[in-house]
Amino acid sequence: MTYPRVEISLDKIEHNSRKLVAMCSKHDITIVGVTKVFCAYPEVVKVMVKGGISVLADSRIENFEKIKDIDLPKLLLRLPMISQAKKVVELTDISLNSEINAIRTLSEAASNINKVHKIILMVDLGDLREGIFEEKEVFETVEEIIKLNGIELVGIGTNLTCYGGVIPRYENLGKLTDLKNRLEEKYDINLNIVSGGNSSSIHLIQSGKIPEGINQLRLGESIVLGRETAFGENIEDTYDDCFKLIAEIVEIKEKPSIPIGEIGMNAFGKVPTFDDKGIRRRAICAVGKQDIDIDDVILEDKNVSILGASSDHFILDITESNNEYKVGDKVSFKLTYGGILSTMTSEYIEKICK
Numbered sequence: 001m002t003y004p005r006v007e008i009s010l011d012k013i014e015h016n017s018r019k020l021v022a023m024c025s026k027h028d029i030t031i032v033g034v035t036k037v038f039c040a041y042p043e044v045v046k047v048m049v050k051g052g053i054s055v056l057a058d059s060r061i062e063n064f065e066k067i068k069d070i071d072l073p074k075l076l077l078r079l080p081m082i083s084q085a086k087k088v089v090e091l092t093d094i095s096l097n098s099e100i101n102a103i104r105t106l107s108e109a110a111s112n113i114n115k116v117h118k119i120i121l122m123v124d125l126g127d128l129r130e131g132i133f134e135e136k137e138v139f140e141t142v143e144e145i146i147k148l149n150g151i152e153l154v155g156i157g158t159n160l161t162c163y164g165g166v167i168p169r170y171e172n173l174g175k176l177t178d179l180k181n182r183l184e185e186k187y188d189i190n191l192n193i194v195s196g197g198n199s200s201s202i203h204l205i206q207s208g209k210i211p212e213g214i215n216q217l218r219l220g221e222s223i224v225l226g227r228e229t230a231f232g233e234n235i236e237d238t239y240d241d242c243f244k245l246i247a248e249i250v251e252i253k254e255k256p257s258i259p260i261g262e263i264g265m266n267a268f269g270k271v272p273t274f275d276d277k278g279i280r281r282r283a284i285c286a287v288g289k290q291d292i293d294i295d296d297v298i299l300e301d302k303n304v305s306i307l308g309a310s311s312d313h314f315i316l317d318i319t320e321s322n323n324e325y326k327v328g329d330k331v332s333f334k335l336t337y338g339g340i341l342s343t344m345t346s347e348y349i350e351k352i353c354k
């Protein structure tokens, strides 16, 4: 067996997917399953699909290569790079867009291969990441898009709680459905999709305050961590430990709490400080900052704490643990969203589906 490793519970991912699909379908909302946090690892994508997810989304073209055999609509989340237009229309069916020049390039690329690429136009409701901010520009852009060949405008969407931390509410999301109605009327078009955000919109479903007309959510974190992200609450009857990091102990020694000698910079250019707790029993694990930040792990043994980390080592205080750890034993951590992202991206970490 190889360590460090991420162990992925396929049953738990399937369970979480099924729960969220059921929750959203009560409000006629389709879930787009977001796969970027686990780099679209195909075995994981397949159980999301088994759990009822019917559209797949990722931010990176490379990830769509891995799942091109899965026969479901694919949606590109990150605004397309003009330089990747050809790949975008080859590997995905729908993309989120806000720039008319990028859309023109997609139009050409799609026409060249006799495809029709679908567009969801992104509107910025105040979070200040992607999307058109001025309503006038939304109308102007729609007017241009509907003239293009190889492109079908299928809806409008928004993204919140990513850069600005803006919380989705009835008031701001309601603007999106209102805008959709006015666009349909003015241009005599059908916009079938109103894509109302990410896992931060779940709380509106739970409280019954999701505006009528929002019919799609793009969900990543709520599936992999069973968490809504407006307030960070766990979603009832879902798992928060679908992904676990397991690392091996390579040293256990009793040592003082304070280093001996004059203290200068550590390996990361910072001058460290220490609390004197006397002699402590310490364990070193073979996993480090190159793999994951210590703020992104949650120790499963509640009586162990993390003292620090360097590129390839985590240093743990195991003095208070009820477990009799020995060298060669394994330590298990739950992961945050950032933790899943970095461990799944690291080529040094084995990925095991269970």
Ligand SMILES: *Cc1c(COP(=O)(O)O)cnc(C)c1O
Pocket (backbone or CB within 6 Å): 034, 036, 059, 077, 078, 096, 159, 197, 198, 199, 200, 218, 219, 220, 221, 222, 229
């Ligand atoms: C990552 C992403 C999502 C998914 O966000 P979660 O908080 O993981 O649900 C949705 N939409 C866009 C545009 C994204 O980039």
